[in-house]
Amino acid sequence: MIRFLALPILAGLVAAILTAIAIRYMPAELQVASGPNATLIIVTAGAVTLAIASYATFVRFGLAFLQRTEGLAAFEADMRRRIARLESGMEQGVETRMAVNAIGHARGHAANETPAESKAGSVGAPQAGEPGSESDKVIQFDPAARGHGAHLPQARLIGARLAQALDRNQIEAWFQPIVSLPGRKTRFFEAVAYLTEAPEGKAKHAAQSDEGSDIGRAIEPAYSSAPEIDRRMLLQSMRLLRELDRTGKHAGVIWRLHQTTLADTHAFAGIERILDANGALGGRLIARIDHRDYASLDAAQTDRLHRLREMGFTLAIGNCPDTRSAREAVKSNLFAIVIIDIARIVVDDGEERPIHRVVARGQGHPEVEIIASGVSDEQQAMALIDQDILLAQGDFFSEPRPMRRNGG
Template sequence: MIRISTIFIAICMVLVAASLGLVLYSVAGISGTESAIVALTALTFLILYNAVSMRLRDRSDVGGQIADLSRGTADLARQVAEFGRRLAAMEGRVASSNSANSDRVQSVVGEINELGGLVRQLAATVSTHEDLLAGSAPASAPAPAAVARTEPEAPVDLIAPFEERPTTPPPLSAPPPRPTPPVVQAQTANAVPAVNGRNQTQILATLRNAIDENRIDIFLQPMVTLPQRKVRFYEAVTRVRDERDQLIAAEEFISIAEASGLIGRIDNMVLLRCVQVLRRLMVRNKDVGVFCNVAASTLGNSTTFAQCLDFLEANRALAPSLVLEFKQSTFRALGPAETENLAALAQRGFRFSIDHVTDLRIEPRELADRGVRFIKVPASLLLDPKQASASDIHPSDLSDLLGRFGIDLIAERIEGERAVVDLLDYDVRFGQGFLFAPPRPLRPEGASATGGASPNQAQDIQGSNGSGTSSPSAATSAGTPAAPSQRVTGNAALARRI
């Protein structure tokens, strides 16, 4: 379609040529024919001039368009190159991710095959053990060594740690009268919580002998959810046995052990036992956890802490389930070295708990930044009306305040049903105390079982701790090696659970 400007220019050129011919005809006296020829000639020149000017203008416009097109093509080429580079980087990442996933799958397949071999060995061991039990059934009385190995296994129920517990603890009445061997009488004496009438020198000597002869026992006390009362965690409580198999409570020997520098060796042994018990528990359920107490002097001693850190680094996979517990006074008196060591544990994924709380002046933000995820407060302290005026927050709001920073409140030392009802009004999620279950002992040599690890792995763990865990007295009992028999008993129990 012809543009309006072109039509206007054509009309103007015709008018100019006609005007020129008319002027020549009327003014110059030229004839009409000559005036028409002159007018046509002028119109032709005007048409040629317009055509040439338009052609030149079109050429300049085409050149600009070509330049613009070249610039757009160059930009498009750069963008295509950039997209190609990004696509190549994404393909590389996908390839590396696929390679890593395949490596992980191969490692998992290898571990599953290894576990299958261990289960087959376990089944063969169980069969042999049952054959031995069937062959020794007609015996008149069990041997003292066998009693020592099997009798203490019952107190701690590691088979179903997440089943519901009764609302009240089972009665601690004595079993029906039956003939009791001397070893069993010595075992029942272990129920005594402490040994009285000892001075510090005697306790120190007993403590040294107990460490050298591996008479450091672990008692487990469950922590339950409220109000369901399902076992969620266990706290490892340390006890020391003397030469007469009588127990010394931690309150009696901790201060002496810290003053004499023995607490580091005790903490190393307790950490080893806790890791082994945790492995046994996690065979049944991966959500179970164990609280392990660590002394302040261990955290501040560079040599002892280095040994503990090496051992915990080797068991870093258990960090989400192993909770290290410290006193409130320890956290309030942290020095530069203790703070650095605590940060090293937090960097490796280990979580912390605070117990022995004496007041509710708590800074949850500071504790959460240091890796604290649990705070254990005595039920009597939470329910004390005086704490509402002595602390910055009412005890009923403490659980919500701690929950905002990812810290769970545990009410400990619960001994009555009335306290449970009152604590539910305070939104307390976890409870611990004799109302649910008292601390129960493990087998005397039960912690020597690695809970699914091979014997070589157990030796590696013991070597990293720096102290052995097998009792010399148990190895020479009744003239037979007791450790293999005891390991068979633990494997048989594990097989029955599976």
């Protein structure tokens, strides 16, 4: 500020000095007339010069202020863009769906690592390579978790872990049966991606050791790994279908298709080639997409989903969160199977919820089958029978198990 005021002050002093010099060297006849008014002339000239200099200074200062204001506005706009990108990155981190949520099981271990005991005599589940095989230390990455960036570093770490596991061929399909009620015969198997690990001190294939322990971690693929995991789950699902054919069984297999795979043109083209080469399996191979992914599809991705249907493959939608979404899924004429969590079908006392009536009774789509997932006890199974929902899935019937390993 001082440097801006220095200019008018200096200009006023110079004007006063020049005026005084001019009066000093005036002719004598002019000095007589000017003498009494010399001081007034000097002050007036200085004031005028000071006003002009002040105006020039104000203009200069104003321009500088405007430039700084514009620069500050640009800086603020840039910061807003950066914050928006950061928030978008955090949301993307959340959409990797890698927040950790432990599955509770009967052994009473810590919540982050709890064993999953395979129930003896579970209906329809593929058997592991050794008698008495069990899964241990099962951790599920919960796709429903909703953070705001807090899990982003962990998501990156787990994403890198998945990429490493893919390179090491440690991700494989485990299959959980879907049974008919009340007979509890296997109608479908659903493929679940598991990260398999050997116990400490054991070799890579320790899952086939004398102890008969299968170490597995159920995973929900990160957005970057989903296409490759979907492809591997598809190949292993087809392998199971062929094994079922060989043994004279005719259950179908459900494999999960993620929105990221539909969005990746190259990855989806690879999926299409595999399906096209195995068209004979179309009637028994079901592609499942969760409602959250389905609601995020753009026009091109939706068209790809329709192409699968046109190729003869059955489509299923899972995790419909409310009545409206279930109704829209049924009315789309795209899905032949709707998978709904048991908590959205019945309450604790067996009373049915509205979402069941919307999907199961009416809508003019009697061909749509309903599968109740997450069934955990006999009371829930009986409530489903009472409401004419005759397909169910859950650990109560059988937990996910790896495919039988032929010849080790």
